[in-house]
Amino acid sequence: MIDLSQAEYMDNSALGMLLLMREKVGGDTARIAIVVKNPEIKKILEVANFQRIFELKSPSNFSNDDIDKDLE
Numbered sequence: 001m002i003d004l005s006q007a008e009y010m011d012n013s014a015l016g017m018l019l020l021m022r023e024k025v026g027g028d029t030a031r032i033a034i035v036v037k038n039p040e041i042k043k044i045l046e047v048a049n050f051q052r053i054f055e056l057k058s059p060s061n062f063s064n065d066d067i068d069k070d071l072e
Helices: 012-024 039-047 064-071
Strands: 002-004 033-036 055-057
Touching: 033 039, 039 055
Parallel strands: 002 033, 033 055
Antiparallel strands: none
16 A cells, blocks of 8 residues: 555656556556545546556545455
8 A cells, every 4th residue: 555645746757666666566466555635646647547557545435444454
């Protein structure tokens, strides 16, 4: 889980780092959720088609149970 709920800005280098991190933790088999609050950042992630390789969640749709479930 990557918590970007406090992020106010995202550029292409941040997108690249997210892709590198995904590759490092398992590539296509990795299940990673990104918590996004800022609608502009969510739009950037969607334009880059990140919803196809990451699970995009809003803070209101996210709970600690999600972390526990992923650790099982």
